[in-house]
Amino acid sequence: MISLDQVSKVYRTKTIETTALNNINLEVPKGEFLSIMGPSGCGKSTLLNIIGLLDEPSHGQVTIAGQQVQKYASKTTSRFRNEKLGFIFQSFHLIPDLRVIDNVELPLLYRNVSSKERRRLSEEALESVGLKNRMSHFPNQLSGGQKQRVAIARAIVGKPQIILADEPTGNLDSVMGNDVMDILLDLNKKGETTIVMVTHDENMARKTNRLVRLYDGSQIK
Amino acid sequence: MIKNYLILAWRVLGRKKFFTFISLFGISFTLGILMVIVSFLQTELGTDKPFTNRNRMVTFGTIEMKDMVPDTSILVDSMLVDGTMKYDTTKSIGETSRSTTISSLGGRFLVNNFTDLKYAENQTFYLPGVSYNAYVNNSKIVLDVYYTDANYWEIFDFEFLEGQAFDLSMFDRAEPVVVITDQLAEKYFGESSQIVGRELKMDGKNHKVIGLIKKPLSSMINGDVFAPTTLLPDYLGPVDQYTGGFRSYFLARSKADVKKLQDEIENKENEIPIDLVQDYNKLFLKDKTGTMFQGFARNLVPFNEPKKAGRALSLILIGFISLFVLLPTLNLINLNVSRIMERSSEIGVRKAFGASQGNILGQFIFENVILTIIGGIIGLVLATILIYFINSANLLEFLKLTVNYKFFVYSFLVVLLFGVISGFLPAFRMSKIHIVNALKSNKL
Incomplete structure (x- = not known):
């Protein structure tokens, strides 16, 4: 489902060159739940951003669902992200001015979906994370765990094949963290969604199918 | 999508009440005055009856x-x-x-x-x-x-x-x-x-x-x-x-x-x-001959030669109106840059979930147009009151300003232009922002 071939990422300024990722080769088959671990600054998020087409690699090739995506023009990449990928962020990134239901339907706004259908799909996604009764609330009226569940609903509402989660439990206490993790595991099992998760938490990582460790931009074998 | 944008625009305006007030004040005041000018020019220089032939008229005094x-x-x-x-x-x-x-x-x-x-x-x-x-x-x-x-x-x-x-x-x-x-x-x-x-x-x-x-x-x-x-x-x-x-x-x-x-x-x-x-x-x-506009210009600018007077008045009018529109537009662009910058994280999220540059651009211009339309409506009310005052106090002798259909269309176009110009530049800048950088700003 995801294939990275000798992917490197180098950040250059006038005076300094920083290698964030160094020759990463990674294969993630369909339906796998992969976690990426490593110390801060080792390139985990950069790797996730490259898989999520949020950033371009300096070298190497990224193939997702059989397509070499970094060659896509910007509009095509946007559509590809919209249809194939879902994102969950550590700090939730919900839009504070929108109600929960409006936040969840955000990915569908960029598809040709009627408002009625958007509403139905969003309610369904919220129901699957147990928050249908909170759909008219605003994000600031929710707890951290609830916010992350809304973010999950937003990530899955468009039924993407891949979910990319950047430390989804990082800002949550262990109880809420476990709740969120259970939802992700459930999604992976029942929905056969491929999930790549960056985490600092060893316990969370152990619940996934496979763990990849990074150190200073390189993969530890 | 439009409904979603509308709700968002409305809530964003409500969230920053002071900013909204300043913007609306600037827009409505400028437009109000501009509409009075448009009305004046329309009455004096338009091709309403009995001046349907105005473009072919030459006067000589x-x-x-x-x-x-x-x-x-x-x-x-x-x-x-x-x-x-x-x-x-x-x-x-x-x-x-x-x-x-x-x-x-x-x-x-x-x-x-x-x-x-x-x-x-x-x-x-x-x-x-x-x-x-x-x-x-x-x-x-x-x-x-x-x-x-x-x-x-x-x-x-x-x-x-x-x-x-x-x-x-x-x-x-x-x-x-x-x-x-x-x-x-x-x-x-x-x-x-x-x-x-x-x-x-x-x-x-x-x-x-x-x-x-x-x-x-x-x-x-x-x-x-x-x-x-x-x-x-x-x-x-x-x-x-x-x-x-x-x-x-x-x-x-x-x-x-x-x-x-x-x-x-x-x-x-x-x-x-x-x-x-x-x-x-x-x-x-x-003092030679001149068109009706040039004849009109001679009453206002210190040139006796109609062509010079016409040119001078055109330049003055263009300069005045440009300045009048430019100043609040620059001000709005400035306000909009900071307002949109604050929402860079939202832009990041939208882009991550598939919004194209055009979608982002459209959204922010839309929000701005909504703001300017509200400002325009207030400005229109303001202009109507002003025109009523000018007419009833007989400030311009022999001249009655009017709020008519054409006047409204002109004014509305000015409002739209205003909204698009003041929204476009900051929105364009922000729509090009790199998703990763936008998300890092973490201001949601």
Whole structure:
């Protein structure tokens, strides 16, 4: 489902060159739940951003669902992200001015979906994370765990094949963290969604199918 | 999508009340003033009746006559050469003006010299600004009378509410008929319908009302009664009278002929004989000719030459309006940059979930357009109140501003332009922001 071939990422300024990722080769088959671990600054998020087409690699090739995506023009990449990928962020990134239901339907706004259908799909996604009764609330009226569940609903509402989660439990206490993790595991099992998760938490990582460790931009074998 | 944007726009405006207030104040105030200007220009320079032919109209107002006499001047230059004073004398023979008159035009002068212009399809010579007193129910009414020819009604297409204008045969027979405005009818007869056929007493004589017109809003025509010039005794004046109180308008055959017609009128300067006139021996059509806009400009800017005046007024107007729009636009762009910057994280999320650059651009411009439309509506209300005030206090003599359909469309276009310009630049900048950087700002 995801294939990275000798992917490197180098950040250059006038005076300094920083290698964030160094020759990463990674294969993630369909339906796998992969976690990426490593110390801060080792390139985990950069790797996730490259898989999520949020950033371009300096070298190497990224193939997702059989397509070499970094060659896509910007509009095509946007559509590809919209249809194939879902994102969950550590700090939730919900839009504070929108109600929960409006936040969840955000990915569908960029598809040709009627408002009625958007509403139905969003309610369904919220129901699957147990928050249908909170759909008219605003994000600031929710707890951290609830916010992350809304973010999950937003990530899955468009039924993407891949979910990319950047430390989804990082800002949550262990109880809420476990709740969120259970939802992700459930999604992976029942929905056969491929999930790549960056985490600092060893316990969370152990619940996934496979763990990849990074150190200073390189993969530890 | 639109509904979603609308909700978001509404909530964003509500979230930053002070920012919204400042923006709305700027927009509505600017637009309010701008709308009044638009209304003024529309009334003065638009092609509403009776100025449907405005684009083909050329006007020409004054002549200058001089008595030129030979003039000899002697210039003596002195210098010291080897201790001796030497003198160098220059004698120049030229002309100087002993007497000058600048005046508006005489009827006969116009009829004799300006009725056969090649590029003019039609022309009218008329005498404005004659006034008589009339007494109705023991109160005085001042009748502002225009004495016109029959062509006048072909060049200016008034909106007739009743009856019609006098034609050439009535003009030639000097029939005591008049066309009056609805405003005068209201004052004189106490009503503004079924006026045709009634008698209006003017200059001690009865005149039959044969037409009722809607009073033009423009200051260019400020008469209330229009009568044939032939009613005036010896209306054209003596043969040698080149000056008088007449005005002239010419209608070019086509818009392209306007320039040619202007040149043709200017060239008359050298063709018109001056030997008929006592005391003067040279004639200048010095302030030359001009279009209606140029004529209007000459009243406002210190240039006598119509083309210069027209150009100067255009530049002033363009500069003024640009500045007027530019300042609040820059201010809005500035406010918008900081407002949109604060939402960079939202932009990151939207892009991550598939929004294209165009979607982001569209969203922020949409929000801005909503803001400016709200500002525009407030501005429109403001302008309506202002115009009402200007009209009721009679601040602009002879000119009535109006809030009409065209005015609203112009204003709305200005509002839209405003919204798009002030939203586009910051939105464009932010739409290009790199998703990863946008998400890092973490301001949600």
